[in-house]
Amino acid sequence: MMNEQGRLSPGTAAPAEERSCPRLNICLFLLTTLAIKAAFMTICLVLPFRHSSDQPRDPQQQQQQQQFSEWECNSTVPQGTERGWTCCPKGWRRFQRSCYFLSLDMMNWAESEQNCTGMGSQLVVINSKAEQVFLSKQIKNAPKRENFYIGLFAEKVGQWQWVDKTPYNVTAAFWRVGEPSNAPDQNGTVIHALEHNILKNWNDVIYYTMHHRICEAAAVTV
Incomplete structure (x- = not known):
């Protein structure tokens, strides 16, 4: 009730539109919180392979991610780095x-390279002694397999080159004793699983002979 001066009399309630709504404010706060959590969970689930900084710029890596729906990841990346999963x-x-x-x-050498490329990878390019040792041990544990094509070939006799244009360094090669023979039609390279010396197990072979293959692709870090 208002007195003669137009003021509210003591004990008179304020108009309904001027009342505060604490319950409504709480509901809005809870709804906003739930929406933020839902958005955060969605980002966490999608982030590993959609993060802008993790998208591979190399077309081969883009193709690789599209090619495979299942990935295996581990957290062997040193702690303290920005991303800790390698897949x-x-x-x-x-x-x-x-x-x-x-x-x-x-497959033959050309088919092997085409098959690897189709998976967003390439025939393996061996850059170090450690990588050579790792691969040699892997193929020794592969039963009933003898020779594996790698990404080393010769367009001309004796002119060896890697499929990714990495310079060929003869001092960092792992040829068997007496190899390469550099015969005109032996311009593909294999690793022999049956060779005891894992640091000397490359051999040049006729490019159209059928062998297994090793494809290599960059691991994805998220």
């Missing part, structure tokens, strides 16, 4: 920052 396609073997596929079937 390879399921069934591939990881060493350092690369993933390797050892085939069960056999």
